[in-house]
Amino acid sequence: MGRGRQKAKHTKVARELKYFSPDTNYSALERELTGSQSSEPDYSKWIDDDDENDDVYEPSDEQKRA
Known part of the structure; x- marks a missing residue:
């Protein structure tokens, strides 16, 4: 669909919604x-409320070496 036709379609839909x-x-x-x-x-x-078992981010071995 060309830009002109696409813009006209969007304008029509916007007008209907308005x-x-x-x-x-x-x-x-x-x-x-x-x-x-x-x-x-x-x-x-x-x-x-229980923070004891929350997962803590631990870097992988590759990230530790970097």
Whole structure:
């Protein structure tokens, strides 16, 4: 595809995205903005407080000789 045709296609897509307005779910937006705690995921189960078994970077034998 030539540059002119490619640019025209990108311009068309950009224009469609710019003027596209989907239906807004105001109740979901309100829940998100009010910060209801029930829908928030619990990240505490992924926190690793145990540093004893963490892998420590050790250079290979070739890197040690360099």
